[in-house]
Amino acid sequence: xxxxxxxxxxxxxxxYKGETSRLGITHAISYQTVEILLEDGELVTxxxxxxxxxxxxxxxxxxxxxxxxxxxxxxxxKNALLVDLDVFICKEDLAKYGIPEDSLPDAEExxxxxxxxxxxxxxxxxxxxxxxxxxxx
Amino acid sequence: MGTLTIxxxxxxxxxxxxxxxxxxxxVAATKGHKVNIxxxxxxxxxxxxxxxxxKDYSTGEKYLTALLAKGVEICTCEACTVARxxxxxxxxxxxxxxxxxxxxxxxxxxDRVLQxxxx
Numbered sequence: 001x002x003x004x005x006x007x008x009x010x011x012x013x014x015x016y017k018g019e020t021s022r023l024g025i026t027h028a029i030s031y032q033t034v035e036i037l038l039e040d041g042e043l044v045t046x047x048x049x050x051x052x053x054x055x056x057x058x059x060x061x062x063x064x065x066x067x068x069x070x071x072x073x074x075x076x077x078k079n080a081l082l083v084d085l086d087v088f089i090c091k092e093d094l095a096k097y098g099i100p101e102d103s104l105p106d107a108e109e110x111x112x113x114x115x116x117x118x119x120x121x122x123x124x125x126x127x128x129x130x131x132x133x134x135x136x137x
Numbered sequence: 138m139g140t141l142t143i144x145x146x147x148x149x150x151x152x153x154x155x156x157x158x159x160x161x162x163x164v165a166a167t168k169g170h171k172v173n174i175x176x177x178x179x180x181x182x183x184x185x186x187x188x189x190x191x192k193d194y195s196t197g198e199k200y201l202t203a204l205l206a207k208g209v210e211i212c213t214c215e216a217c218t219v220a221r222x223x224x225x226x227x228x229x230x231x232x233x234x235x236x237x238x239x240x241x242x243x244x245x246x247x248d249r250v251l252q253x254x255x256x
Contacts, residue, residue, distance in 0.1 A: 133247070137254060
């Protein structure tokens with residue numbers, strides 16, 4: 001049986017200010033196709049976590065395609081849920097920036113089983129500790 | 138000997154973190170470690186060939202070519218690269234082109250991963 005490597009993708013920069021925070025999401029999503037480059041039985045299991053300023057720019061109702069001609073971060077988050085990623089949002093940081101928990105999107109209409117998980121930082125810390133590699137975006 | 142994979146996201150010109158990534162890769166490869174480098178974001182602009190090394194600016198081509206000769210695997214994110222107007226025919230030879238799963242596959246087999254974030 002091949003190794004299942006757990007990875008933590010930690011997004012700590014706000015969406016749209018730079019490219020890095022978005023690349024954190026898209027790199028995590030790419031676990032869906034990594035099997036073509038791995039041996040039989042090998043797996044990559046990512047957890048995508050948003051902390052600090054990384055919780056900014058995730059709300060639903062984004063018009064990035066209309067305004068900028070680019071895919072919104074909301075769409076990327078929905079795609080992450082659709083491919084069964086575990087997505088953690090830091091509860092304390094949402095409160096710090098006054099972002100209501102019900103302003104965040106889900107992908108239920110797309111048929112996703114997963115939902116965003118708004119969790120205390122201690123849960124994110126646990127995911128970090130359980131991961132072989134941690135990558136900050 | 139171990140395997141080190143470096144995810145490099147910053148642009149070639151404008152800061153020294155890109156320069157640091159290449160120097161670290163060189164030291165690790167010289168010590169005999171297996172080294173992989175993944176370029177994403179603005180770092181992908183550095184795979185353009187025929188770079189002119191002006192002394193006021195960092196340069197990538199000379200160092201990338203040397204790393205490739207040492208057996209370092211270097212791959213650029215195809216989407217990030219073509220979005221910047223660079224085609225394979227304009228790129229440094231032997232740099233691989235692939236998608237983000239290349240990076241995750243290398244990470245899977247690595248003893249250490251260094252993620253050097255971009256702008």
